[in-house]
Amino acid sequence: MKKKLIIMAILSSTTFGCQPETETANTEPVTAATASKEQQTVQVMQQMFQAFNRHDLEAMASLYADDAVFISPEMTEPKRGKAAVAEIYGPLFEMAPGVQDEVKHYIYNGKDEVAVEFVSKGTVENIGPNDPPQMKGKTFELKIFCRLKVKDGKIVEDVTYFDQLAFLQQLGLSE
Structure with a gap:
């Protein structure tokens, strides 16, 4: 009987201890303060x-702090400040006017960060004079992971990772 109880305890901790995809993975006790911090962090992510x-x-x-930091593999060094939003995303919206992101999963860390797995889909409709012509008309579907750190209702750090080679291959720019 004792052995059965131990096995049931192990199974329940591994099966029921997992967090659903869009819930928190949090080891802190849930209080009004942590719930509101979680709600605020997740809400900022969703608004973004x-x-x-x-x-x-x-x-x-408007969702980023004045001194926000952006880190991603396509950048040679981090970008800083709200102006980086237009610098990073403006050309993407111009190149692929129909681009959309679909959040697949997110996890709140119990403090001030949310990790997000999402898929970005679009079609290259506009290319610049220095862009390879074979990009035009190519569709892409890119799996992306990012971590957003939120303080006082603003994103202060945006660290994003994706497979650059997969992106280039989808655009016909690499084998």
Whole structure:
């Protein structure tokens, strides 16, 4: 009987201890303060993706702190400040006017960060004079992971990772 109880305890901790995809993975006790911090952090993340899908650069920038830091593999060094929103996303919206992000999963860390797995889909409709012509008309579907750090209702750090080679291959720019 004791052995059965131990096995049941192990199974319940591994099966029922997992967090649903869009819930928190939090080891802190839930209090009104942590719930509101979680709600605020998740709400900022959701607003950012909604603004992205509307291609609303102004609304996106309003969600970032004045000294926000952006880190991503396509950048040679971090970008800083609200102005980086237009610098990063403006050319993407111009190149692929129908680009949309779909959040697949997110996890709140119990403090001030949310990790987000999402898919970005679009078609290259506009290319610049220095862009390879074979990009035009190419569709892409890119799996992306980002971590957003939120303080006082603003994103202070946006670290994003994606497979650059997969993106270039989808655009016909690499084998």
